[in-house]
Amino acid sequence: MSCDVLVISAHPDDAELACSGTVKKLTNEGRSVAFADCTLGEAGTRGSADLRKSEAEASRKILGVSERVYLDMPDGAIEHTQENVLKVVGAIRHFQPRLIIIPPSFERHPDHETVYRIARTASFTAGLTKVITTFNGMVQQPHRPQRTICYQLFYDFTRQPDFYVDISDTFAYKMQSIHAFASQFHSPGESQSKDPETFISDKTFIEGLEARARYFGNRIGTRYAEAFLSIEPLSLPSLSLLL
16 A cells, blocks of 8 residues: 555654644545554553554554554664664555654664664665565565654754644644553543553653643644654745745
8 A cells, every 4th residue: 555654663652742743634634644663662661562552553543544564673672774674665665655754863762763763774775676575475666755754752853843733733632642552651530550650651741742742832823733853955836835
């Protein structure tokens, strides 16, 4: 199948935390979006691989994402290897996106930084005709995305964002998609996990997410926003788009 946008993440819930408001805007506009999670978050303190996958599928439906694939890399130990690059190449060639959204190069979790490097390599490699990959036994056709952008996770970008997306009308869906991961985050009114508390399970983590979205929104004169970096230079066909 093909899609307009492929979001590549290290763990289930990364995309939800970083860019789910933007994703929901895209699907509301009729754009097709797919997710590729490199791991199932199986090394996390809370939950299990099966539970994380079930939560990820529930979130996918909330956001209107067409498909979510899991690339079978080891959580907490992702390495920039040719094997892992080819797994992402396979996902890119399967979905044939025009745009990919990936983690930034500098992040709190080492897996995020490694997935950035893997995705950058895979985006180029996916267009090479002499690199052969298969999907369901069929040889895949080369495909290189037209554009790559980075979402923001825990750490601030190392420079100012290149642009913000107004998610005021989809912020509620963003929070619903995050709360779908009830094993990981504080969800008022839901039964709480008996697993040990973590940095992200404390309610102040969710409060911080909302505060950051409000801050980004304030910077562009809206209620809520998400921030992005562009790998390639951005261009406008005309300044009329800013009027």
